[in-house]
Amino acid sequence: MADQSQAVPVVPARAGIGALLRSMLRSQAAMTTATLLVLMAFFTVLFPSKFLTVFNIQNLLIDYSGIVLLGVGLTFVMTSECFDLSIGATLVLASVLGVEAMVLVGGEGWSTVLVGLAATLLTGAAVGVFNGFLVVNLRIPSIIVTLGSLNVAQGLAYVLTGGQDMHEIPNLMVDSIGLGRVLGIPAPVLVSGIAVIVGAFVLSQTRFGRHTCALGSNKEAARRAGIDVNRLSIQLYVLSGMCAGLAGFMSLARFGTTTLSGHSTDFITALLGVVLGGTSLFGGVGTVLGTAVGVFIPGVLSNGLILMSVFPYWQLVIVGLVLCAVVYADLVKRRQRDD
């Protein structure tokens, strides 16, 4: 022990981009990727001419681009050992207020679209501030706070619209964003892809991401290290809310309407993607890239079940069961580690 000459042996692999790749290779993200590939192989064999086609895969990517956006924000919040059940409802409320704002300013041009974008993002941020304030200042458990705000947001969306979907969306927005392409990539996929890359960078490579992990791992340690844990928590809820806001904007652009009742299962799908991707339900560990892969497991499953002509609602049953199984696996892993 007192041997002064002996150096601390160090595993040569460094952090940075290398660590990013390593963390992808080990652990759950690798398993999830493998599972996804197996699922895809399975459906490819079953439906050689239908499943693995550019058309089908592209539709799958577009269909789940919104869930990916929700998943990015949810990954951050869950890494800090909090919950955000409200994201699906925030998406709906943001899209309603987005349309209201665009109707208010009128017009069909890009400026109107930008107003709509600003309104959806602001709505998301506002719900985030509300969630964060209640969790941080009133110390209400986040699961209850966001269950509350879920209903507040969904209820407000119905109140504002009288329960009727709104369609007053500039054609420009639908044509160039919802159905648009950049270099052949569908715009919704591009937006989600950028969000994933930025989110992955921030969570794994920056001080903000490091502090988020520390907060979820040991709040007291984070506090003693001088991190303003209350401010950080609120920032994370705002981030999650704004991701939902952006998803609301993209949803408007794709469907040309507020889809008031179309997002009730978005949260559970995003949550399954997040935990499948390797983000722990118990905080401290999170990976945005894992989430981006994880989200497509329920995606491929649902797509495949439809091809198999299985009644599509079976997907919900499977999602619920898989969620429990994945969280159980995470629990077992933690118990083993702590022993």
Add this chain to the structure above:
Amino acid sequence: MGEATPLLELRGVSKRFGAVEALTKVDFTARLGEVMALVGDNGAGKSTLIKGIAGIHTYNEGQIFFDAKPVTINSPRDSAALGIEVVYQDLALADNLDVVANMFLGHERTQAMGMLDEDSMERTCIETLQSLSVTTLRSVRQEISGLSGGQRQAVAVAKAVMRNSRLVILDEPTAALGVAQTRQVLDLVRRLADKGLAVVLISHNLHDIFEVADRITVLRLGQNVHEFMAQQTNPQEVVHAITAGKMLHVPGMAEVEIQ
């Protein structure tokens, strides 16, 4: 052990919580290059004394000298600015983060685009561990959850030392450790002093204390009953001081000279 000016000197500090007098006119010193053990039974005031030094609460009366200059410590920030670091019993490490991330938590170094400068942090982390001859870590990229109690203690101590601290206070660092790990931590405590830092070691274990301490301060019922030179005393004497040491002040009574 010369009679050098103490790095930290408390003169006649008292602390009251309502009607309870937790500390009564306690004197306490810590010298560079020495380990000062702080012992006493439960409720003797050890934690209260340390919290005053750490800035978690302030003493009601008395003076604090640091480098022979009077100072005030009103917050943990003041304490850290003086170069005082406390390693609490619960260590406050983030289990899911690796050793480097924990040692730099809240003080991360960044490079372009706000990217964490992992290479630079890793180098400093390794240098610090090497300077403390901590050789039991397999890798500084190991998560804390994979470390033993002794290794965690070593990481917490290294974290405290890395901030250019001059006084390191260790609260019961061996309380939860087995024999071999206790040995390692005690060696580490001794090396801190040998590196020229002032070390305060709070412990219940007299065996540990006689292994590494240069001086021993005994608190009893909130009073300083004796300061021993470790070389010139024995466990029996210290135990006697802990359990039946003579009180100089009677809490809540007007000052009368008892001697």
